[in-house]
Amino acid sequence: MRIRKFILLLTLATLLFVSIYSAITYNQLETIRQQLALESQLMADQQAASLRGDIRDVISDLQFLGKQHTLHAFLNEISAARQYLADDLVAFSREKGRYDQIRFLDQEGMEQVRVNYNNGIPSVTPESGLQSKKHRYYFAEAADLDPGKLYVSPLDLNIEHRQIEVPLKPMIRFSLPVFSKDGQRKGVFILNYLGQKILDHFRSSTTAFPGHALLLNQESYYLAGYSSDTEWGFMFPGKKEVNFKNDHPDVWEATKGFQTGQLQNADGIFTYAHLKPEQPEAVKCQSCQWLIMLHVPQSTVMARLEEQQEGLASTFTIFWLITAAGLWIVFSNRHKRIVVEQRVQALNQSIHNERDLFVSGPTVVVKRRDAFGWPLEYVSENIHPELGYKPEQFTSRELTYASIVAPEYIEQVTNMLNRMRKGEASDTASGQYQIVDAEGQHRWVQEHATLLKDEKGEVFFYGYINDISSLKEAEEALEQARDGLQTVVDTIADPTLVIDAENYQLIMANDSALKTYLKAGDLSRLTTCHELSHKSPTPCEGSDDPCPIRKIRETGMAASVVHRHFDGDGNELYFEVSATPVKDKDGNILQIIESHRDITSRLRKERRLHALATTDHLTKIHNRLSFDELLDRIISKHNADEMGVGLIMFDIDHFKRINDTFGHDVGDRVLQELVAVTQETTRRDDVLARWGGEEFMLMVSNINAQGIKRMADQLRQRISQHTFTTAGKVTVSCGVTLLTAKDSKESLLKRVDQALYHSKENGRNLTTLLHDELTDD
Numbered sequence: 001m002r003i004r005k006f007i008l009l010l011t012l013a014t015l016l017f018v019s020i021y022s023a024i025t026y027n028q029l030e031t032i033r034q035q036l037a038l039e040s041q042l043m044a045d046q047q048a049a050s051l052r053g054d055i056r057d058v059i060s061d062l063q064f065l066g067k068q069h070t071l072h073a074f075l076n077e078i079s080a081a082r083q084y085l086a087d088d089l090v091a092f093s094r095e096k097g098r099y100d101q102i103r104f105l106d107q108e109g110m111e112q113v114r115v116n117y118n119n120g121i122p123s124v125t126p127e128s129g130l131q132s133k134k135h136r137y138y139f140a141e142a143a144d145l146d147p148g149k150l151y152v153s154p155l156d157l158n159i160e161h162r163q164i165e166v167p168l169k170p171m172i173r174f175s176l177p178v179f180s181k182d183g184q185r186k187g188v189f190i191l192n193y194l195g196q197k198i199l200d201h202f203r204s205s206t207t208a209f210p211g212h213a214l215l216l217n218q219e220s221y222y223l224a225g226y227s228s229d230t231e232w233g234f235m236f237p238g239k240k241e242v243n244f245k246n247d248h249p250d251v252w253e254a255t256k257g258f259q260t261g262q263l264q265n266a267d268g269i270f271t272y273a274h275l276k277p278e279q280p281e282a283v284k285c286q287s288c289q290w291l292i293m294l295h296v297p298q299s300t301v302m303a304r305l306e307e308q309q310e311g312l313a314s315t316f317t318i319f320w321l322i323t324a325a326g327l328w329i330v331f332s333n334r335h336k337r338i339v340v341e342q343r344v345q346a347l348n349q350s351i352h353n354e355r356d357l358f359v360s361g362p363t364v365v366v367k368r369r370d371a372f373g374w375p376l377e378y379v380s381e382n383i384h385p386e387l388g389y390k391p392e393q394f395t396s397r398e399l400t401y402a403s404i405v406a407p408e409y410i411e412q413v414t415n416m417l418n419r420m421r422k423g424e425a426s427d428t429a430s431g432q433y434q435i436v437d438a439e440g441q442h443r444w445v446q447e448h449a450t451l452l453k454d455e456k457g458e459v460f461f462y463g464y465i466n467d468i469s470s471l472k473e474a475e476e477a478l479e480q481a482r483d484g485l486q487t488v489v490d491t492i493a494d495p496t497l498v499i500d501a502e503n504y505q506l507i508m509a510n511d512s513a514l515k516t517y518l519k520a521g522d523l524s525r526l527t528t529c530h531e532l533s534h535k536s537p538t539p540c541e542g543s544d545d546p547c548p549i550r551k552i553r554e555t556g557m558a559a560s561v562v563h564r565h566f567d568g569d570g571n572e573l574y575f576e577v578s579a580t581p582v583k584d585k586d587g588n589i590l591q592i593i594e595s596h597r598d599i600t601s602r603l604r605k606e607r608r609l610h611a612l613a614t615t616d617h618l619t620k621i622h623n624r625l626s627f628d629e630l631l632d633r634i635i636s637k638h639n640a641d642e643m644g645v646g647l648i649m650f651d652i653d654h655f656k657r658i659n660d661t662f663g664h665d666v667g668d669r670v671l672q673e674l675v676a677v678t679q680e681t682t683r684r685d686d687v688l689a690r691w692g693g694e695e696f697m698l699m700v701s702n703i704n705a706q707g708i709k710r711m712a713d714q715l716r717q718r719i720s721q722h723t724f725t726t727a728g729k730v731t732v733s734c735g736v737t738l739l740t741a742k743d744s745k746e747s748l749l750k751r752v753d754q755a756l757y758h759s760k761e762n763g764r765n766l767t768t769l770l771h772d773e774l775t776d777d
Contacts, residue, residue: 013323024312025305032304033269036210037262040271040294043209044260047202047292048273054201055152055277058193061096062150062176065089066189071104071178074112075186082113086124089115093122100158100171101192104178107143107185109134117194128680132702142175142188145284151175152277154287155195155223157235164235170195170223172288199224210304211268211296218289220245220252229537238538244293255291269296362386363466366394366401370421370459373400377460386467388438401463406442409433413447417461420451427451432468444472495596497529501549501581501589504528504539513596519568529594533565533575548579549592556581556589562599574600616690618668619675627689627697628745634699635745645739646708648698648715649752650732653764655694658727666726673724674732681718682711697752705738709769712736716767733759734767 065071070088074081089102093115102115111130115122133139142151153173158165172193178186199215202224206213215224217234220243225231233242245252251270254263262271276289364386367378376394383389393399405413416431430448437443450462495513499506505528517532529549530539540547540563548559558580565573575596582591614626622630634645652658652674659667671694678688678698687699698715700708712734720731735756739748755770762768 010324014320017320017323021312025309028308029301029305032301032308033264036296036301036304037264037269037271039210040269040296041262043206043213044271044273044292044294047206047213048260048275050201050205051198051275051290051292052277054198058098058172058174058191059150059152059277059283061092061099062174062189062191065092065102065191066176066178071189072181074104075178075180086113086115089113090122090124093117094120098194098197099191100169100194101190103133103190103192104187105133105139105190106187108132109136109139109143112187128682129684131683131685134702138173138175138190139188141284142177142190143185145177147177147179147183149177149282149284152283152285152288155198155217155290157232158192168232170199172198206294209294210300211294214244214293214295216244216291216293218287218291219243220291223290236538238541251293266298267295268298268301270294363464366463366465368401368461368463370417370461373402374461375400387435387443404435404437406434406436416449417451420449420461421459432472443467444469492595494598495533495575497532497594497596499529499549499592499594501553501592504530504549506532507591516567516573516596517565533563533596535566535570548577548594552579552581552592553589556587565596573598574603619672619690621675622687622689624689624691627687627691627699630687631699631745631748635739635743635748638739638741644702644704644708646700646703646705646711646736647739647748647752648700648708648712648734648736649691649756650696650698650712650716650734651756652694653731653733653760658730662726670724670727670730673722674719674730677719677722678715681715705769705771708738709736709767712767712769716765720765731765733764735759736767736769738771 068085068088070081070085074085085104093099093102097117097120100117103111104113106112110132111125114125114130116125138151138153141153145151151174153171153175155170155172158169158171172195174191174193176189178189180186202213202215212226213224214222214226217223219234221234222231222242222244230242233239248267248270250265251263251267255261255272255274258274260273262269264270271294273292274289275292277283277285362382363380364383365378365380366376366383368374368376375397379391379394381391383391383394387404389399389404394401402410412431412433416429420427420429428448428450430446432444432446434442435445444467446466446468448464451459452462453459492510493512495516496510497506497513498508509532513532528539530536534540539550541550545563546561548561551559551561558578560576560578563575563577565575567573576599578595578597580593580595581589582593583589614623614629615621616623638645652670655667655670658670671690674696675688675690678696682688682698683700685701689697689699691697700711703711716732716734720729722730724730733756735752735754735758737748737752737755751770755768758768758770759766
C-alpha cells in the first residue's frame with residue numbers, strides 16, 4: 001500500500017514538474033522564434049538596401065559616362081577624341097574596379113571603343129579587334145530606347161565561344177542609348193558589371209547570419225544558394241530542376257504579390273525581400289528582378305532552445321531527484337528487506353532460466369566475479385560440447401575465465417569490462433576476441449556482457465558467448481578475394497575503374513587511375529567517376545561528351561567513346577574509354593568496368609598533320625584546300641535572312657616583275673609582309689587564305705555590300721601605303737562580292753574572280769564590286 005502511495009505521489013510530482021517545464025519551454029521557443037524573425041527581417045532590409053545601392057551606383061556610373069565631354073567630342077568627330085575617350089575609360093575602369101568591359105557602340109552596333117578590365121590592368125582594344133554587336137541582345141534592347149532610359153540584363157554567367165566561361169564569371173550588362181546635343185541617336189554605352197562583386201559582398205555581409213542567406217532570380221534559381229552545387233541551375237542542362245521553387249514550393253508561392261514578407265513552417269523561418277532597379281519607368285529589364293531569401297532552419301531554432309535549456313533542464317532534474325529521493329526515503333525503509341529478498345530470488349530465477357535456455361544451445365553463459373583472473377561463479381553446461389571444457393573445471397577454480405582468453409586479447413577484454421565498471425559505457429557491452437579451446441585451438445567468439453551488482457554491492461559480469469569462427473573465416477576469405485582483385489586491377493597499365501552502374505559511385509580504382517587523376521595525398525576524394533576524371537559534379541552527356549555508362553544501361557552492350565579528361569593538376573588529356581558491363585545471373589547490370597587508353601599524343605599528332613595539310617607553308621594562313629572546305633560549310637548553313645557573307649579576292653599587281661627584279665626570296669618576303677598588313681586591317685573573325693601564287697581570298701561575315709567594298713578599299717589603300725622590305729611600294733587589285741541565297745560555291749567563286757579580272761583590266765590598284773550589277777572604282 002505504501003509503495004502505491006509512493007508511486008502515486010511521485011507521479012503527481014512528475015506531472016507538475018513536466019507541466020511547468022513545458023510551459024517555460026514553450027515561452028522560450030516563442031521568444032527565440034521572435035528574435036530570429038527580427039534578426040532575419042533586419043538582415044533582409046539591410047541586404048536589400050545594399051544591393052539596391054550597388055545597382056544604383058552602376059546606373060549612376062553609366063549616366064555619368066553618357067555625359068562625358070570626351071564622348072561628345074568623339075561624336076562630333078573632333079581630332080584625337082577617340083584616344084581621349086579611351087584614356088578616360090581606362091582611368092574610370094581602374095578606379096571603379098568592377099567592370100569587366102566598358103564599350104561604346106555606334107548606332108549600327110559596331111564597337112568604337114572597348115576597354116577590358118584585365119584583372120586590374122585595364123587596356124584598350126585596338127581598332128582592328130573591334131567587333132559588330134548589332135545582333136547581341138544587350139545592344140538591340142537599348143538601341144531604340146528613349147533618352148534617359150536604360151536597359152539592365154539578367155544576372156547570369158558569361159559565355160565565350162558558346163560555352164560557359166570557366167572559372168565562372170557572373171555578369172550583368174547595363175546599356176544606355178547615347179544622343180548628341182541636338183537629340184540625334186548616336187549609339188549605346190554598355191557596362192559589363194562583374195556580378196561576382198554583388199555575390200561576394202552578399203556572402204561576406206551575411207556570414208554572421210544564423211541560417212542560410214539565399215539570392216534568387218525571378219524564376220527561383222539560386223544565384224547564391226545553400227551550396228555551390230545548387231547555384232546557376234538555369235545555365236546548366238542537367239540542373240534545371242535545382243531551384244528554390246522545387247525545394248520549397250509553398251514558400252515560393254507565398255512570396256508572389258508581396259514586396260517583403262515572412263512565414264514559418266516545419267522547415268523553419270523564411271524572410272524575403274524582392275529587389276529590382278529603382279525608377280522602373282526609366283529602366284527596361286529582362287529578368288533583372290531578384291529575391292533575397294533568408295532561411296533559418298528548424299534545427300537552428302531547436303539548437304538555440306537546447307542551449308537555453310541546458311541550465312533549466314539540470315535545475316528541474318535536480319529538484320525532481322531531490323523530490324523522488326525524499327519520497328523514496330520515506331517509503332522504502334520498511335520494505336528494504338523485502339525488496340532485497342525479491343531481487344535475490346529474481347536473480348536466482350534468472351540464472352536458472354538462462355541455464356535452461358542455453359544449456360542445449362550454442363550460446364555459453366558465464367557469470368564471473370570482478371576479481372583477478374575473473375573466476376567463474378557459474379558456467380552453462382554446454383561449454384563442454386562447444387569448447388571442450390567441463391563446467392567443474394571452472395567452479396573448482398582449476399581454470400579461470402582469463403586462462404582461456406588468448407593472451408593477445410586479454411587487454412581488450414579488460415578494457416571492455418573496465419569501461420562498464422567505471423560508467424564510461426552502459427551496463428552492457430559487446431566485443432569479438434579469441435579464446436583457446438580444450439584442444440589448444442584458437443576460436444573467435446562474440447561476447448555480450450552485462451554488469452550487475454548483488455545486494456552487498458559486489459560487481460559481477462554475465463557473459464553470453466557465441467562461436468563466430470566460421471563467420472570470421474568467411475570475412476577473411478572475402479577480404480582476401482577483394483585484395484586479390486585490387487592487386488589484379490593494379491597490374492593493368494591503363495587507368496581502370498569499377499563503377500556502380502546506378503549512381504556512378506567508384507567501387508575500385510587502380511594505381512594508374514589514382515596517379516593520373518588525383519594529386520598525391522588526395523585519395524580520400526574518391527566519389528564518382530565524373531568527379532574523378534572530368535572534375536565535374538554532374539555526369540557527362542550530349543553528342544560531344546557521350547556517357548558510356550548511360551549507353552550501356554540503354555543497350556546492355558559494351559561501349560567505347562573518346563573523352564576529354566583532366567589530370568590532378570588540371571591538365572587536359574584525351575582518353576579512349578572502353579566500358580564493359582558486369583551482370584548478375586538474371587542479366588541485371590550491377591557494375592561497369594572502364595579502361596582508359598591515353599590517346600593524347602596521337603590526337604595531337606593528328607591535329608599537327610591536319611594543320612600542315614590545311615595551312616600554307618609560306619604565309620602560315622589557310623591554304624586553298626582549307627578555305628574551300630570552310631566555304632562549303634558556310635554555303636550549306638547560310639540563311640538568306642542573316643547578315644551577308646562577303647568575299648574579297650585580291651592579288652599583287654606586277655608580282656612577276658618583283659620576282660624578276662629582286663629574286664624569289666624577296667618575293668616570298670613580300671607575300672609574308674602582305675599577310676601581316678592584311679591581318680592588321682581585318683577583324684578577328686575574318687578568314688584569310690592564300691588562293692595560289694600571289695592571289696589571296698578574304699571571307700568576311702556580318703556585312704553588307706557597302707561594308708564589304710569599303711573594307712576592300714581600306715585594305716587596298718593600307719597595302720599601297722606600306723613600304724615593303726627591299727621591294728618598296730606594292731599595290732593590289734580587289735574583286736568583291738556577296739553570297740546570295742541562290743549561290744553555289746562555283747557561282748560565288750566565278751563572280752568574285754570576274755570582279756578581280758575587271759579590276760585588272762581597268763588599270764589595277766582598283767576595287768570592283770560584282771553583286772546585282774558591275775561597279776568599279
